[in-house]
Amino acid sequence: MRPPILFPLFASITSISGIGDKSAKLLSNLGINKVADVLWHLPYSLLRRNLQPSLQTAQLGEINTFAVTITEHIPPRRKSQPYRVLCSDEYGNQIVLCFFKVYPNSIVKNLPIGAKRFISGKVENYNDMLQMNHPDYICEHINNIPQFEPVYGLTAGITNKMLNRLSAQALQQLPILPEWQDNEFLKQHHFPSFNQAINAVHHPQNFDDLLPTSDARTRLAYDELLANQLALAIVRQKIKKQKGRKIAGNGLLRRKIIDALPFKLTSAQENVLKEIFADQASENRMLRLLQGDVGSGKTIVALLTMLNAVECGFQAAIMAPTEILAKQHLETIAPLCENIGLRAELLIGKVKGKARTKIISDLAEGKIDILIGTHALFVEDVIFKDLACVIIDEQHRFGVHQRLNLSNKGNSADILVMTATPIPRSLVLTAFGDMEYSKIDQLPAGRKPVDTRVMPLTKIDDITAALQKQISAGRRAYWVCPLVEESEKIDLAAAEKRFELLQNIFGDKVGLIHGKMKEKQKDEIMERFKNGEINLLVATTVIEVGVNVPEATIMIIEHAERFGLAQLHQLRGRVKRGNAAASCLLLYGYPISSTARSRLQIMKETEDGFLIAEEDLKLRGSGEILGTRQSGFVNFRLADMSVHQHLLITASQDAKLILNQDADLQTPRGQALRILLYLFERDDAVKTYLAG
Numbered sequence: 001m002r003p004p005i006l007f008p009l010f011a012s013i014t015s016i017s018g019i020g021d022k023s024a025k026l027l028s029n030l031g032i033n034k035v036a037d038v039l040w041h042l043p044y045s046l047l048r049r050n051l052q053p054s055l056q057t058a059q060l061g062e063i064n065t066f067a068v069t070i071t072e073h074i075p076p077r078r079k080s081q082p083y084r085v086l087c088s089d090e091y092g093n094q095i096v097l098c099f100f101k102v103y104p105n106s107i108v109k110n111l112p113i114g115a116k117r118f119i120s121g122k123v124e125n126y127n128d129m130l131q132m133n134h135p136d137y138i139c140e141h142i143n144n145i146p147q148f149e150p151v152y153g154l155t156a157g158i159t160n161k162m163l164n165r166l167s168a169q170a171l172q173q174l175p176i177l178p179e180w181q182d183n184e185f186l187k188q189h190h191f192p193s194f195n196q197a198i199n200a201v202h203h204p205q206n207f208d209d210l211l212p213t214s215d216a217r218t219r220l221a222y223d224e225l226l227a228n229q230l231a232l233a234i235v236r237q238k239i240k241k242q243k244g245r246k247i248a249g250n251g252l253l254r255r256k257i258i259d260a261l262p263f264k265l266t267s268a269q270e271n272v273l274k275e276i277f278a279d280q281a282s283e284n285r286m287l288r289l290l291q292g293d294v295g296s297g298k299t300i301v302a303l304l305t306m307l308n309a310v311e312c313g314f315q316a317a318i319m320a321p322t323e324i325l326a327k328q329h330l331e332t333i334a335p336l337c338e339n340i341g342l343r344a345e346l347l348i349g350k351v352k353g354k355a356r357t358k359i360i361s362d363l364a365e366g367k368i369d370i371l372i373g374t375h376a377l378f379v380e381d382v383i384f385k386d387l388a389c390v391i392i393d394e395q396h397r398f399g400v401h402q403r404l405n406l407s408n409k410g411n412s413a414d415i416l417v418m419t420a421t422p423i424p425r426s427l428v429l430t431a432f433g434d435m436e437y438s439k440i441d442q443l444p445a446g447r448k449p450v451d452t453r454v455m456p457l458t459k460i461d462d463i464t465a466a467l468q469k470q471i472s473a474g475r476r477a478y479w480v481c482p483l484v485e486e487s488e489k490i491d492l493a494a495a496e497k498r499f500e501l502l503q504n505i506f507g508d509k510v511g512l513i514h515g516k517m518k519e520k521q522k523d524e525i526m527e528r529f530k531n532g533e534i535n536l537l538v539a540t541t542v543i544e545v546g547v548n549v550p551e552a553t554i555m556i557i558e559h560a561e562r563f564g565l566a567q568l569h570q571l572r573g574r575v576k577r578g579n580a581a582a583s584c585l586l587l588y589g590y591p592i593s594s595t596a597r598s599r600l601q602i603m604k605e606t607e608d609g610f611l612i613a614e615e616d617l618k619l620r621g622s623g624e625i626l627g628t629r630q631s632g633f634v635n636f637r638l639a640d641m642s643v644h645q646h647l648l649i650t651a652s653q654d655a656k657l658i659l660n661q662d663a664d665l666q667t668p669r670g671q672a673l674r675i676l677l678y679l680f681e682r683d684d685a686v687k688t689y690l691a692g
């Protein structure tokens with residue numbers, strides 16, 4: 001249960017007076033849905049409303065503040081004209097205030113002739129006169145005009161003035177929260193309290209206050225990182241406390257599989273297997289992350305890991321994020337298993353009725369050795385006879401919670417999490433906490449580099465002409481359409497339009513696949529692409545994860561500048577499956593920023609996923625790297641991993657220390673930390689793994 005002290009912050013944004021459903025909808029475009037979200041929406045700049053000594057020093061196009069006297073009212077003669085009010089400063093210089101579409105009564109009342117007023121707003125020159133349209137402020141006292149005004153990120157229909165008012169109201173609703181950080185630590189770093197910090201970031205007094213390195217912003221970033229690390233540490237602590245089983249098979253099944261492979265394991269594969277087998281053999285439960293670039297050969301590593309458990313008479317399961325991927329695993333794993341007298345089965349959403357019942361009962365009787373599936377494996381009636389090993393593939397699509405659900409199906413089953421997203425070291429910590437991890441840092445020999453080119457979209461006619469030649473020569477290509485920030489509908493429209501245009505050229509050789517399609521339709525299209533009925537596949541990023549069509553050797557990505565580098569890397573990996581020479585075209589639209597250009601250049605220069613990820617982290621924030629929008633991966637509101645990385649290690653150590661002293665967060669500080677976890681919505685960990 002969420003602590004009552006946080007209720008005001010978790011109230012809907014419509015609980016703030018003046019915010020109705022309409023504004024709420026607009027605000028949700030900024031990620032603002034509840035009161036706390038307003039607090040997390042930090043200003044990025046600062047307006048100065050310095051009082052000018054006279055109208056003569058007015059800065060055109062800028063915000064200015066002046067002391068003036070009202071001299072004349074000029075009501076509009078036609079409806080389209082503004083109501084104008086003439087003012088002068090004490091030296092006789094003049095300025096016109098313009099009001100469009102307003103009731104004159106209020107102007108007449110508030111700006112009587114001869115009255116002195118302070119006005120603040122943007123000044124322009126119109127017909128050789130100074131002019132201010134709809135001043136931001138008209139006050140009798142200068143003190144009522146803020147000297148500095150925070151500037152917030154906006155969206156259509158939401159003004160900076162509204163956000164300033166909102167943040168003031170949200171701050172008013174902020175209860176005084178107990179301190180969850182260690183007092184000594186706060187003193188050492190000169191950190192303000194949480195309440196002081198959040199007030200300070202919304203009232204910057206100078207440009208330094210806006211820097212992510214300011215004391216207030218650093219404190220808040222640290223709070224968020226600590227919540228993240230503490231939640232992960234809680235989960236990990238619970239898993240580690242459960243004793244594992246010593247799993248060390250006789251190696252016979254593994255030997256048979258290895259002997260049957262048409263290739264030799266790379267030394268990178270051998271090394272990670274050594275680490276994994278050692279984990280399995282120890283009496284602690286395994287919780288390990290396996291990172292390996294697309295095509296580095298994780299599947300065989302997963303299979304050998306599972307076989308170790310099967311050799312000991314146990315069952316194993318592997319879970320993929322999509323049905324396509326689960327089926328792909330089945331296609332690789334099942335024949336290999338069959339050859340050595342084992343049974344692997346697929347359990348996904350569409351396995352229903354009798355077929356499903358049979359799998360469920362065979363599983364419970366131990367007749368199935370390896371179960372392959374999607375989240376359909378979580379369902380309650382899926383019961384193993386004795387599950388000892390769980391592999392989670394492409395794990396960033398799953399939450400921590402889901403991950404553990406499956407592991408609970410086993411009697412303290414070992415867990416190996418596999419990801420093809422190369423994650424920089426620092427970010428591993430944010431996503432997985434202090435978890436052991438292995439890297440397959442080498443691709444199988446013989447892979448040729450992908451010929452990567454960066455070109456403007458304006459060359460599209462040349463490109464389709466070249467593609468035509470390739471397609472008639474029997475090659476297969478992907479054409480990936482971009483993501484548009486606002487809506488999936490628009491994404492889809494763009495892909496459909498491209499599909500139509502390409503159909504005009506390639507006829508029925510081209511197919512379309514996108515995320516809105518039914519699973520069955522997707523499978524059908526993939527199947528036709530696999531068997532060569534279609535040669536050109538237009539896609540939104542649904543193909544990003546793991547699809548395996550070794551014959552496809554050309555990847556064209558439209559508006560590549562809109563993708564994260566890690567995403568581009570994944571996409572390019574799709575055409576690196578076979579041994580044929582492959583090419584990748586990154587098409588960019590104008591205007592393109594210099595940062596975007598250098599990012600695309602990195603793609604041209606290297607195929608090392610880890611290097612790409614590190615570079616991307618330098619150029620952009622962490623959310624971008626991991627493609628937060630699609631993955632629901634670590635999403636920080638206040639911490640910026642390109643600046644606050646160093647805090648993460650401290651937070652990780654801090655979290656460990658806290659749990660060593662207060663495993664169930666029961667002390668007064670522990671109680672405050674629970675509030676922190678709820679505040680940053682990491683409460684899954686509390687609810688599931690902590691005593692009340």
Ligand code: ADP
Binds near residue numbers: 294445
């Ligand atoms: P990923 O790490 O992307 O899951 P896969 O396990 O799908 O990669 O492997 C990609 C391809 O490389 C597969 O066709 C697989 O059979 C092959 N492969 C795996 N290991 C080796 C190896 N040591 N030598 C040559 N080919 C390999």
Ligand code: MG
Binds near residue numbers: 298299546
């Ligand atoms: Mg894979």
